[in-house]
Amino acid sequence: MINYVIRRLLYTIPIVFGVLLITFVLFNVVGGDVTDQIAGKAASKETRDEIRAEYGWDKPLIFALDSQFVNHIKNAVTFNFGRSWSDRERIVDKIKRGAGPSLSLTIPMFIGTVLISISLALVVAFLRGTVFDIIVVLLCVAGMSIPFLSFILFGQYFFAFKWSLFPVFFWPDLSPLQYVALPVIIGIAAGLGSNLRFYRTVMLDEFRNDYVRTAFAKGLSTHKVLFKHVLKNAMIPIITQVVMAIPFLFLGSLLLERFFGIPGLGYLMIEAIASRDFQVINAMTYIGAILFVVFNIITDICYSLVDPRIRLE
Amino acid sequence: MEKAFKSLILLLICLSFITGCKNAAKQGDANEMVLYSALAAKVRGLDPGDIGDTTSSVVASQIFECLYQYHYLKRPYELIPQLAAQMPIASEDGLTYTIKIKKGICFSDDPCFKDGKGRQLVAGDIVYAWKRIANIKYLSKNWWIFDSRIVGLDEFREYTKTCKKAIDVDYSYPVGGLQTPDDFTLVIKLKKPWPQIVYLLAHLPTAPIAKEAVDYYSKDIINHPVGTGPYKLKIWNRGSYIELVKNPDFHDEFYPSQAASGDVQLGLLSDAEKKLPLVDRILLMNIQESPPRWFLFLQGKIDLSAIPKDNFESTIDQRGGLTEDMKKRDIHLGIFRDPSTYWIGFNMEDPVLGGNKPLRMAISCAVDKAKFIELFTNNRAEIAYGFIPPVMKSYSSAVKDISPVRYDVNRARELVEEAEKIYGGKIPKLVFTLPGTDVVVRQYGEFYSRCFKEAGLDIEMEYMDWPTFQDKVKTKSAQIFSLGWIADIPDSENFLQLFYSKNVSPGTNNFNYSNPEFDKIYEQISVMPDSPERTKLYRKAEQIVVEDCPAVFLYHGVAYVLYHDWLHNYKPHGFGYGLSKYRRIDVKKRAAYKDLLKNIK
Numbered sequence: 020m021i022n023y024v025i026r027r028l029l030y031t032i033p034i035v036f037g038v039l040l041i042t043f044v045l046f047n048v049v050g051g052d053v054t055d056q057i058a059g060k061a062a063s064k065e066t067r068d069e070i071r072a073e074y075g076w077d078k079p080l081i082f083a084l085d086s087q088f089v090n091h092i093k094n095a096v097t098f099n100f101g102r103s104w105s106d107r108e109r110i111v112d113k114i115k116r117g118a119g120p121s122l123s124l125t126i127p128m129f130i131g132t133v134l135i136s137i138s139l140a141l142v143v144a145f146l147r148g149t150v151f152d153i154i155v156v157l158l159c160v161a162g163m164s165i166p167f168l169s170f171i172l173f174g175q176y177f178f179a180f181k182w183s184l185f186p187v188f189f190w191p192d193l194s195p196l197q198y199v200a201l202p203v204i205i206g207i208a209a210g211l212g213s214n215l216r217f218y219r220t221v222m223l224d225e226f227r228n229d230y231v232r233t234a235f236a237k238g239l240s241t242h243k244v245l246f247k248h249v250l251k252n253a254m255i256p257i258i259t260q261v262v263m264a265i266p267f268l269f270l271g272s273l274l275l276e277r278f279f280g281i282p283g284l285g286y287l288m289i290e291a292i293a294s295r296d297f298q299v300i301n302a303m304t305y306i307g308a309i310l311f312v313v314f315n316i317i318t319d320i321c322y323s324l325v326d327p328r329i330r331l332e
Numbered sequence: 333m334e335k336a337f338k339s340l341i342l343l344l345i346c347l348s349f350i351t352g353c354k355n356a357a358k359q360g361d362a363n364e365m366v367l368y369s370a371l372a373a374k375v376r377g378l379d380p381g382d383i384g385d386t387t388s389s390v391v392a393s394q395i396f397e398c399l400y401q402y403h404y405l406k407r408p409y410e411l412i413p414q415l416a417a418q419m420p421i422a423s424e425d426g427l428t429y430t431i432k433i434k435k436g437i438c439f440s441d442d443p444c445f446k447d448g449k450g451r452q453l454v455a456g457d458i459v460y461a462w463k464r465i466a467n468i469k470y471l472s473k474n475w476w477i478f479d480s481r482i483v484g485l486d487e488f489r490e491y492t493k494t495c496k497k498a499i500d501v502d503y504s505y506p507v508g509g510l511q512t513p514d515d516f517t518l519v520i521k522l523k524k525p526w527p528q529i530v531y532l533l534a535h536l537p538t539a540p541i542a543k544e545a546v547d548y549y550s551k552d553i554i555n556h557p558v559g560t561g562p563y564k565l566k567i568w569n570r571g572s573y574i575e576l577v578k579n580p581d582f583h584d585e586f587y588p589s590q591a592a593s594g595d596v597q598l599g600l601l602s603d604a605e606k607k608l609p610l611v612d613r614i615l616l617m618n619i620q621e622s623p624p625r626w627f628l629f630l631q632g633k634i635d636l637s638a639i640p641k642d643n644f645e646s647t648i649d650q651r652g653g654l655t656e657d658m659k660k661r662d663i664h665l666g667i668f669r670d671p672s673t674y675w676i677g678f679n680m681e682d683p684v685l686g687g688n689k690p691l692r693m694a695i696s697c698a699v700d701k702a703k704f705i706e707l708f709t710n711n712r713a714e715i716a717y718g719f720i721p722p723v724m725k726s727y728s729s730a731v732k733d734i735s736p737v738r739y740d741v742n743r744a745r746e747l748v749e750e751a752e753k754i755y756g757g758k759i760p761k762l763v764f765t766l767p768g769t770d771v772v773v774r775q776y777g778e779f780y781s782r783c784f785k786e787a788g789l790d791i792e793m794e795y796m797d798w799p800t801f802q803d804k805v806k807t808k809s810a811q812i813f814s815l816g817w818i819a820d821i822p823d824s825e826n827f828l829q830l831f832y833s834k835n836v837s838p839g840t841n842n843f844n845y846s847n848p849e850f851d852k853i854y855e856q857i858s859v860m861p862d863s864p865e866r867t868k869l870y871r872k873a874e875q876i877v878v879e880d881c882p883a884v885f886l887y888h889g890v891a892y893v894l895y896h897d898w899l900h901n902y903k904p905h906g907f908g909y910g911l912s913k914y915r916r917i918d919v920k921k922r923a924a925y926k927d928l929l930k931n932i933k
Contacts, residue, residue, distance in 0.1 A: 055806055055838065056799050058473065066475060069468050106376040107554055108570065116570065172623060180627040187631065188624045191573055191615070278621050282572035290374055290571070295799045
């Protein structure tokens with residue numbers, strides 16, 4: 020297994036290099052020049068030239084030892100992303116500061132969604148074809164059809180503003196539990212439809228297998244069949260879905276963070292996109308890519324742990 | 333299953349109990365006067381020398397002070413000394429300004445100073461701040477203020493080009509036009525008369541900054557503002573909120589005792605002669621989306637707010653006053669004219685538009701400004717006929733009669749026919765570039781598109797993000813574009829420079845407009861002190877532009893601001909920034925608002 024992990028880690032090098040190449044082309048070649056934005060109104064040519072020199076945009080693009088691309092790689096490898104041009108703050112500091120609030124929102128949202136949707140999926144799959152199943156499926160489709168923004172606006176208006184059950188927005192006096200509660204609930208509600216439908220399908224596939232009938236024939240309780248046999252055998256698609264979602268938790272939730280004032284990485288990304296702060300977008304994309312690759316390997320390892328038939332070779 | 337469902341409901345009830353609306357009570361100690369406000373955009377930095385956006389200016393101006401400031405209550409806008417002891421003494425030729433600085437003003441305490449105790453402000457701090465802006469390695473956005481204005485400062489900028497980094501610059505390098513005969517006298521020598529300098533001395537980027545702070549914090553100076561102002565930065569949770577607290581060492585400054593007519597009736601003089609600042613603490617929340625901002629305002633968590641477009645009808649009735657619901661909440665409305673003008677600009681270097689005045693006039697006649705204002709601003713604007721907004725002293729309502737165009741589709745069609753004769757065939761499809769890609773901007777596009785089509789013109793709308801748009805305009809690639817200007821100072825010269833031929837793109841003249849007659853007048857008035865003769869020339873210059881039609885002047889903004897009953901001394905101001913020091917909060921009224929809300933419900 021160690022050999023497999025090492026080999027997979029080596030494979031990540033060309034993948035990450037590819038990501039760096041794409042982000043470089045996107046932001047440095049296609050993205051255009053942001054010098055005017057940094058320079059402000061009525062800036063002279065000499066000021067713009069000075070800005071280009073300061074950020075290294077006057078250097079050759081690729082074919083030189085000190086080219087923009089070489090520096091791009093160098094900075095990525097050393098995690099030295101420099102300073103954001105829009106507010107001159109160190110990008111690493113921005114990311115460090117934003118990770119906590121983002122995770123405080125996305126982790127409970129993720130755990131809540133996974134636990135509720137898997138539990139409900141088991142029940143719904145067990146009661147397949149009944150009125151309960153039909154109602155849940157209909158609700159899932161409805162939930163998937165409603166835009167995420169509508170969930171946010173509806174939740175914020177009724178639960179926070181109209182009925183004052185939760186705070187409308189982040190406030191310095193509040194504890195994270197207080198200001199994160201409503202966005203977490205909204206996030207779970209919005210994500211439940213698609214997740215529940217997916218897990219229901221997975222569970223239904225398992226219920227059709229012979230071993231389930233055998234288990235019931237042997238007189239095992241419903242609880243034991245569902246949680247000890249069906250759930251265990253459905254773990255492969257569940258692991259794929261769950262582990263591969265983890266990297267995205269670090270990137271936060273763009274809309275929820277903005278509407279509820281949670282100063283996380285999603286908020287940071289929206290601001291960076293709006294102001295074309297390529298250095299920030301680039302850093303976030305790079306970190307996201309690394310996390311994605313790493314969690315891909317973790318998924319593979321998990322496969323072999325839950326299913327002895329899978330060998331990592 | 334049932335057990336799990338019950339647990340879920342229990343969890344929800346517990347959460348709502350913990351997070352309930354009792355939080356409002358935590359907003360501060362009972363007698364502490366706290367001003368709660370919302371920032372609709374991100375604060376980019378608090379270094380006055382590099383500030384180029386309104387939001388950052390609003391915050392930094394509570395911490396830093398300039399030599400002069402605008403009188404809070406008097407209208408038309410009047411400058412008064414702030415750090416200066418008196419108004420500047422100008423030499424007869426208008427080339428030398430002598431400014432005496434108040435003694436005993438100190439920077440706020442900070443670890444950058446010896447023993448952490450803020451030292452006294454001296455004239456050298458102002459010279460340092462200005463040289464810092466001139467330092468090309470510092471990459472300040474505000475060099476335009478001093479560019480080719482002060483004797484020796486451009487040479488200093490040239491010298492900084494020879495330095496490798498910003499920190500290598502020797503600030504003792506002499507600048508002949510910035511002299512400090514003693515610690516409390518500043519002598520400014522100009523290359524040519526510059527009457528607007530006094531307004532720029534009230535402009536935040538010209539505020540003094542302590543060299544010790546810049547050296548101590550280096551590039552992180554943007555996070556550590558050390559000023560002489562009424563407030564100090566306590567917490568800056570980036571992207572989230574800023575907390576400012578009263579500067580205990582703030583120098584003596586008092587609430588004004590003179591006011592404009594009508595201010596007494598509004599209670600704006602009830603704090604006359606009181607020592608400033610009145611409010612103990614300011615909490616500025618970064619709330620970029622309008623729904624939560626509006627909800628927090630209605631809940632009484634923030635003290636003042638603009639009216640979101642979607643909430644306008646529930647806030648303002650058909651007569652232009654507040655609706656009953658707003659009145660029940662004891663909410664007040666402040667309306668004031670912005671020093672702004674918005675337009676559809678033409679690129680005068682474009683081969684189709686530049687040499688074809690009838691075509692530009694046709695477009696002007698085709699755009700229904702009144703409808704645009706009604707549809708997109710909830711009538712919070714005035715139709716523009718020229719570029720000088722009504723709030724400016726040199727505005728003349730006669731511009732309406734001078735303007736050769738009115739909304740008239742038939743006339744627009746006639747003008748298009750005339751334009752086609754000049755062009756030598758059918759006018760090709762025009763391209764209209766708009767900044768923004770959201771729904772509202774696309775609605776603008778639909779509106780303009782309809783106007784152009786009614787006049788018989790083919791039009792293609794282009795939507796792009798602000799940076800791309802700016803790039804397109806600055807590189808003269810945009811044919812027709814939508815833009816506007818908000819004046820930095822209460823002098824119409826600030827608008828006139830937008831049409832001066834030496835300022836063509838990438839400068840501020842985005843129209844790439846050039847008219848020797850206009851240039852001649854502009855060069856004359858740009859060195860003239862304020863006088864009735866100068867005002868006449870301003871109007872003459874505006875007339876030349878309006879007749880040449882390099883833009884469709886759409887509207888001048890009118891701002892509507894709502895504030896709660898407990899916020900006192902609120903008077904809108906077109907140019908002043910550091911105004912929180914004048915505000916007062918009635919803490920008891922604020923506390924009673926919760927009961928009022930219950931009654932309304």
